[in-house]
Amino acid sequence: xxxxxxxxxxxxxxxxxxxxxxxxxxxxxxxxxxxxxxxxxxxxxxxxxxxxxxxxxxxxxxxxxxxxxxxxxxxxxxxxxxxxxxxxxxxxxxxxxxxxxxxxxxxxxxxxxxxxxxxxxxxxxxxxxxxxxxxxxxxxxxxxxxxxxxxxxxxxxxxxxxxxxxxxxxxxxxxxxxxxxxxxxxxxxxxxxxxxxxxxxxxxxxxxxxxxxxxxxxxxxxxxxxxxxxxxxxxxxxxxxxxxxxxxxxxxxxxxxxxxxxxxxxxxxxxxxxxxxxxxxxxxxxxxxxxxxxxxxxxxxxxxxxxxxxxxxxxxxxxxxxxxxxxxxxxxxxxxxxxxxxxxxxxxxxxxxxxxxxxxxxxxxxxxxxxxxxxxxxxxxxxxxxxxxxxxxxxxxxxxxxxxxxxxxxxxxxxxxxxxxxxxxxxxxxxxxxxxxxxxxxxxxxxxxxxxxxxxxxxxxxxxxxxxxxxxxxxxxxxxxxxxxxxxxxxxxxxxxxxxxxxxxxxxxxxxxxxxxxxxxxxxxxxxxxxxxxxxxxxxxxxxxxxxxxxxxxxxxxxxxxxxxxxxxxxxxxxxxxxxxxxxxxxxxxxxxxxxxxxxxxxxxxxxxxxxxxxxxxxxxxxxxxxxxxxxxxxxxxxxxxxxxxxxxxxxxxxxxxxxxxxxxxxxxxxxxxxxxxxxxxxxxxxxxxxxxxxxxxxxxxxxxxxxxxxxxxx
Numbered sequence: 273x274x275x276x277x278x279x280x281x282x283x284x285x286x287x288x289x290x291x292x293x294x295x296x297x298x299x300x301x302x303x304x305x306x307x308x309x310x311x312x313x314x315x316x317x318x319x320x321x322x323x324x325x326x327x328x329x330x331x332x333x334x335x336x337x338x339x340x341x342x343x344x345x346x347x348x349x350x351x352x353x354x355x356x357x358x359x360x361x362x363x364x365x366x367x368x369x370x371x372x373x374x375x376x377x378x379x380x381x382x383x384x385x386x387x388x389x390x391x392x393x394x395x396x397x398x399x400x401x402x403x404x405x406x407x408x409x410x411x412x413x414x415x416x417x418x419x420x421x422x423x424x425x426x427x428x429x430x431x432x433x434x435x436x437x438x439x440x441x442x443x444x445x446x447x448x449x450x451x452x453x454x455x456x457x458x459x460x461x462x463x464x465x466x467x468x469x470x471x472x473x474x475x476x477x478x479x480x481x482x483x484x485x486x487x488x489x490x491x492x493x494x495x496x497x498x499x500x501x502x503x504x505x506x507x508x509x510x511x512x513x514x515x516x517x518x519x520x521x522x523x524x525x526x527x528x529x530x531x532x533x534x535x536x537x538x539x540x541x542x543x544x545x546x547x548x549x550x551x552x553x554x555x556x557x558x559x560x561x562x563x564x565x566x567x568x569x570x571x572x573x574x575x576x577x578x579x580x581x582x583x584x585x586x587x588x589x590x591x592x593x594x595x596x597x598x599x600x601x602x603x604x605x606x607x608x609x610x611x612x613x614x615x616x617x618x619x620x621x622x623x624x625x626x627x628x629x630x631x632x633x634x635x636x637x638x639x640x641x642x643x644x645x646x647x648x649x650x651x652x653x654x655x656x657x658x659x660x661x662x663x664x665x666x667x668x669x670x671x672x673x674x675x676x677x678x679x680x681x682x683x684x685x686x687x688x689x690x691x692x693x694x695x696x697x698x699x700x701x702x703x704x705x706x707x708x709x710x711x712x713x714x715x716x717x718x719x720x721x722x723x724x725x726x727x728x729x730x731x732x733x734x735x736x737x738x739x740x741x742x743x744x745x746x747x748x749x750x751x752x753x754x755x756x757x758x759x760x761x762x763x764x765x766x767x768x769x770x771x772x773x774x775x776x777x778x779x780x781x782x783x784x785x786x787x788x789x790x791x792x793x794x795x796x797x798x799x800x801x802x803x804x805x806x807x808x809x810x811x812x813x814x815x816x817x818x819x820x821x822x823x824x825x826x827x828x829x830x831x832x833x834x835x836x837x838x839x840x841x842x843x844x845x846x847x848x849x850x851x852x853x854x855x856x857x858x859x860x861x862x863x864x865x866x867x868x869x870x871x872x873x874x875x876x877x878x879x880x881x882x883x884x885x886x887x888x889x890x891x892x893x894x895x896x897x898x899x900x901x902x903x904x905x906x907x908x909x910x911x912x913x914x915x916x917x918x919x920x921x922x923x924x925x926x927x928x929x930x931x932x933x934x935x936x937x938x939x940x941x942x943x944x945x946x947x948x949x950x951x952x953x954x955x956x957x958x959x960x961x962x963x964x965x966x967x968x969x970x971x972x973x974x975x976x977x978x979x980x981x982x983x984x985x986x987x
Contacts, residue, residue: 278827279850280344281934284326284351286846288358289936291318293861293928295362296938298369305380306578307863308373310570316366316563319359320427320495323528327355328497331527343823344848356552359528367558370566380578382464382569384560387475390459390467397460402472409453410473412480415444421546422446426496426524429455429562431470432539433477434488442538445481447473455565464574468560470532490539491561494547495528529554532561580863585614585731586956597624598708598717601741607908608737609916610723611864612956615730618737619646621719625706626654632714633660633707635753637699638679642728648679652686664691664756666699691757697787699756700892701885701899705749716746720901722868722885733867734949736883736912738901744781745901751778752785756897786886786898791822793900794888797873798828804876805836812874813839814917818867819846821889829855842866842920843930846889850932857930858939860923862949871900872913881909915955923948 297303298311333340333348341347346354374384387395412433413422424430428448435443449455449469456466474489526547531540533556544554560566576582590606591597597620600606608617623646625631634654641647655661665680684690702721707714723735755778784793798813805811813832820826820841826849833839833854841849841857844866851857860866869884886898903909925947927939 278343278823278830280823280826280848281850282342282344282346282351282354283821283846283848284322284330284355285358285934286848287322287326288355288362289934290845290859291315291322292362292365293859293936294318295365295369297861298373299365304577304579305373305376306382306570306574307580308369309377309566312366312369312373313564313567313570316566319362319366320564321498323359323495324426324498327352328524328527330355331497331525353552360555363555363557366563370559370563377578380575382574382578384456384466384468384569385459387467387471394459394461398457398467398472399476401457402476406453406469406472407476407479409450410447410480412445412447415446415542421542424448424494424526424547426494426498426526427562429470429491429493429565431473431477432490432492432543433481433486434490434539435481435484436487437484442487443484444539444542447477447480449473454568455562456568458572464569464572466569491532492543493530493561494526494543494549495530496526497524527553530561531556532559533557583611583953583956585611585616587614588617591617591620597621598628598706598741601717601739602715605742605905605908606737606739607903607905607911608735608739609911609952610735610737611731611733612952613737615727617739618719618721618725618730619650619727621706621717621739622647622650622704625708625717626650626657626659628708630710631659631706631708633662634704635662635664635707635749636704636725637664637666637701637756638725639666639698639700639702640724640726640729641675641679642726643675645679645725646727647725648682651683651688655683655687660689661687662689662691662753662757664699664753667692689757696895698896700896701752703749703752703899705746705753715741716743716750717741718745718749720745720883720885720899722883733865736868736870738883738903738908742782742904745783748780748783751780752783752899782901784882784884784900786892786896786900787894790884790886790898790900791825791893794825794871794893795828797871798825798832800875801837801873802828802832802835804874805832809876810874811835811837811876812872813837814841814870814872814913814921815888816842816866816868816870816917816920817887818844818869819887819889821846821848821887822893823848825888840921842917847930850934851930852932858921858923859928859930859936860920860926860948861928862926862947864949866920870912870917872917879909879913881912883912916952919946919951920948922946925950 294311295315298308298315300308303311330348330352334352339347342351377383390398413419415421424446425448428451430449431447433445433447435445437443453469455469457469457472459465459467470489470491477486477489526549529543529547529549531543531554540554544551588606588608590600590604594600606617625634634651636647636651638647651661651663663683667677667680680690680692702724704719706717708717717739719737719739721735721737723730723733780789784790801811801813820843829839829849830852833852837854839855841847841855842860843857844859847857849855849857869887871882871884873880881903882900883903884898884900886892886896886900892898903912923946924939924941925945926949928936929939930936
């Protein structure tokens with residue numbers, strides 16, 4: 273924590289604390305066994321990404337001798353030291369959790385077995401499989417004076433094969449396990465039983481090295497810096513530059529090394545020397561490496577009793593039973609709380625627009641989408657039907673760059689006008705604009721979301737969507753799309769130099785847009801609540817965010833709290849704010865990833881509710897195109913306040929509380945425990961909730977139960 277004027281928690285250590293909360297779900301006996309395995313895999317995957325991005329950047333700063341301190345007061349070297357210590361501790365906890373989870377799964381019939389425990393028939397079948405479908409894909413690479421140390425790809429699993437020729441001298445060869453191969457191979461004639469790929473390689477390693485003796489087979493993996501830096505002054509074609517950077521990313525410097533177990537004195541020093549990692553960047557595991565691959569087992573067919581209870585989202589009442597989606601939207605705004613409300617509403621909106629002969633144009637941003645994207649298909653179809661289609665594709669969406677490049681090429685081939693975004697600034701807002709000819713006018717319809725146009729993650733993340741035909745939203749959407757397309761070829765510096773004209777001179781009727789206005793607007797809203805508190809007026813701030821990092825916003829929250837504003841924050845991930853009187857910070861980790869951003873302000877009794885695509889982080893304020901928008905419909909505002917935020921803030925089952933020292937503790941369970949996500953599922957399932965306000969629906973449900981009870985008591 274910094275000693276300066278604004279107390280802050282370290283961003284990197286706060287992220288590690290978040291990943292510990294994810295791991296806690298894997299450790300919990302209250303979570304079904306396969307779901308525990310899922311959380312274990314997610315925690316491992318999260319840690320890989322953290323090492324690639326955050327640690328990679330810090331390591332570069334430390335190596336360069338940079339001593340500039342982070343906002344909380346730590347130098348890059350101090351941060352790296354703390355990160356290495358906590359990462360090592362987190363990995364130890366991951367492997368303890370792995371042992372517990374796999375032990376519990378074994379009692380339920382799900383096993384990862386050693387080769388020696390298989391029957392002769394199973395071994396024969398697996399040997400035949402290895403010979404025909406695995407061995408031809410593998411390529412052993414020797415390391416000797418005639419064969420230099422091979423390239424080791426980032427995050428991939430490799431095995432080092434230690435060989436001798438009958439003497440005590442060791443030779444080394446490496447075998448990379450390609451991503452095209454499964455990590456866990458199903459055992460023939462056995463349901464939900466697997467053998468790890470490295471185990472099969474160990475058993476059959478001698479087949480690759482005739483005349484040599486295999487002394488040991490040791491799995492290892494290296495994590496490399498994956499941060500992509502595009503130099504704005506050298507970029508002429510963003511698409512080509514991104515393709516080049518992606519090819520280079522796997523070859524950047526190593527930042528972390530994991531070895532399956534301690535072995536000969538020969539292997540580990542060689543790996544450290546060749547990869548350029550220090551002793552404090554090495555972790556010797558006790559079990560399977562690359563625990564993120566356990567997701568393969570989670571996604572296999574298994575007993576329903578090992579998973580969360582299935583849940584089918586509901587179609588919003590405004591759209592249920594109608595074939596005229598746009599007509600329904602003309603009558604009323606539609607608010608979706610996903611995944612409890614069905615994402616089919618958004619999919620059908622885009623599909624119906626693509627096929628509607630009166631729709632003349634569709635303009636949509638795409639940040640991340642699924643491998644077989646229904647949205648890409650709809651945009652292609654719309655273009656083939658002669659509509660004007662514009663897709664603003666963010667090529668710099670981390671780890672989705674290659675997929676987005678492929679989508680861009682496919683859309684261009686179909687006749688879609690593709691805009692690649694701007695160098696150095698990401699188009700992160702999620703917006704779709706549909707222009708429809710209705711009589712003598714062109715009417716805009718707008719979809720805004722806190723989540724990506726991704727039908728797969730739509731079932732896994734909680735997000736908010738607004739679909740509206742409000743003219744103010746339509747005008748702003750048209751204006752924003754023109755700005756994005758018109759300045760898409762410029763660099764971020766160009767945008768900042770000219771933005772006084774295109775961004776600030778534009779009159780936004782509904783939107784608050786980053787990087788021009790979002791940060792200043794947040795500060796103004798917080799300061800207004802502080803003024804109201806000082807004058808004895810109603811004041812309160814409630815915000816649900818993924819991350820809270822930006823120091824000036826945190827300082828403004830401190831000042832407002834000191835003035836008497838009650839500040840309640842629900843921050844799923846990183847939180848650099850230190851709780852103090854009048855400021856509470858909660859977090860929820862449950863089956864769905866909390867991803868919505870919501871802000872409410874008391875405003876002297878005239879409550880305001882806003883939803884945003886961006887968190888309160890420097891990147892969202894200054895280096896991304898983000899959109900924040902108001903919720904104007906009174907029923908929708910009440911739904912967000914009473915049936916979303918209030919329930920989430922009452923969660924004492926999956927809820928956590930942030931302490932002043934940066935640690936998190938589970939909230940104490942009350943006499944009537946609240947699990948918010950389960951409550952949302954119950955509300956979605958209840959047909960009575962579709963009838964009107966939450967309180968009325970509960971009253972109706974209670975009256976109905978009483979009538980049924982009286983009926984059963986009648987003779």
